[in-house]
Amino acid sequence: MISIRDVAKLAGVSPATVSRVMNGTANVDEVKKQRVQQVIQETGFKPNEAARTLYKKSAHLIGVIVPNIENPFFNEMAKAIEGEAYERGYRLTLCSSNDNLEKEKNSIELLGRMNADGIILLTNEEEIFDQIADARIPVVVLDRAVRHKNEVASIISDNYEGGRMGMEHMLDAGCRNIVAMRGPQNLSSGRDRYKGYLDICREKHVKVQFVDCLYDYEDGLRSTEQILREYPDADGIIAANDMAAISAYKILTRHGKRVPEDIQLIGFDNIIMSRLMTPELTTIAQPITEMGSKAAQILIDHIEGKEVPQKNIFEVKLIQRETTRNKVTKA
Amino acid sequence: MISIRDVAKLAGVSPATVSRVMNGTANVDEVKKQRVQQVIQETGFKPNEAARTLYKKSAHLIGVIVPNIENPFFNEMAKAIEGEAYERGYRLTLCSSNDNLEKEKNSIELLGRMNADGIILLTNEEEIFDQIADARIPVVVLDRAVRHKNEVASIISDNYEGGRMGMEHMLDAGCRNIVAMRGPQNLSSGRDRYKGYLDICREKHVKVQFVDCLYDYEDGLRSTEQILREYPDADGIIAANDMAAISAYKILTRHGKRVPEDIQLIGFDNIIMSRLMTPELTTIAQPITEMGSKAAQILIDHIEGKEVPQKNIFEVKLIQRETTRNKVTKA
DNA sequence: CTGAAAGCGCTTACAG
């Protein structure tokens, strides 16, 4: 492999000068600069990042830790993060933790050893923050509201408002017997959505009816069965998220219920799949791509020494599609 | 940050000895070893990977380049790759190229500069191989049949046999007017699936009917419309892949066609979504996870100097679900 | 503007 010394020799300058030309880090005599650039061209010299990293203690690397990269929600986030990071000259290294705390910890340790510049965290393990503090790497928390020392910022959408909007829409759509799936209560998104739902119930004097449900397909199946058992006359389901809504649609269909004629259904997130499925899913949209980009942007801004907003809350909005009916005017 | 010299000092040995203890690369006196390990424990010393990389010219890093990480197929592959790589002590850096050749090239160049040990390639840009040759990094090609110099191995499933199986199943299911979506002909998977379909047509004396279709949702929509226009009496569609089948289902439903009563539908790939959708999709399954793992395994084996099989072809199999009917016994 | 020198934090021949 050709090194900076080789280039220097060929161009008749010192390695320091070559470095200065490459990085534009100081003025260099124009003709020498030309010569250096020419030699770089001709030899196809590529600087060794490891050497650079060793000196600068920065690998231009961002670690992204997601619970499961297969999940469309994280997946779309990851894509947005990757896009933004790439634009800014950072690479991304991925860890799909699969709820394996050991793996998460290992990944963070390794990130430290690799001189990663920052971490974007989409998981919720409290324990992990010690590890992060240890590695002394700035972290941006995405879709989670945690408070911790090296946390630079958090990016989240307005789940509370989304919870309200979902319930309001079901009421507007004419549902009179709504059951909510309450999302995981160890996550702020689950808590806030549920709180929004509750507040509308109170304001409109509607009975609170819910079952618990995780954010995944399997548990969506289970909890829909539970709803059908415990609330056989339900005419509306507010799913914990889109994935659970996909499960709900399947179970409802299995039981011969038509959506939205017999029972209406709303999701949360607006993952791509919600639009691909048939019927298309009504849902509360989080701006997933914007949130992912923002996370990368804020982290990199911070890495580069800029001042950065700590709390970043994105608006959600109702996207009405085919699993709920249009607003019915009261008789 | 604490370095190997600090550890050495505290343990009363030389840095070389600490290195030997950490890496188990030579015998070290038992009591010194104990002391070193103790100091490492107490100080929480973590070796700097950049320094190690600089010397060894290996970052224990694998680059994965996919056309689009959002696509469930690549996504599931990526997860499998990540899992295997992690087990073997390699990290993974991700590039979602979005069919941007420039980005792909940049990524590969950067991979070289970062001392990446290998690349797993899921894209099909011919041009890119020059870049790879330039970077002198071994590459394993996944789901693509390309032949090139630094290509260590290729992993692929038996698309030809899958093409045959799909068509045979449609015939068995009682279809008499089948239309195939012919996948992208610049990809071996598209060519081979189509070839399998053709051969069954010939063997069974069935008319060849097809439209062209890319592997994505949008084009699936378009090409299904085309089928309905050009072959209004079709009673079976062989989709280019599962994603296109998802589109087809939507368009068919829009046109008031029931699946499988009026028209039967089969996909290809067995992405997770094919099982989540309602009705569940009949499809030809590729062992996506196994293929991803294998790719990582083979690449790492090669990196570590082992001999490795060049061609790796995985079997496909029919998974009959709800969009086709059971075998009808001939009258 | 520019080069010689030191240093980033490891690893591994080389001697002993």
Place this chain on the structure above:
DNA sequence: CTGAAAGCGCTTACAG
């Protein structure tokens, strides 16, 4: 078994 030394390939004070 073990340490001193050199080297991996850069970057940046420091002098001039």
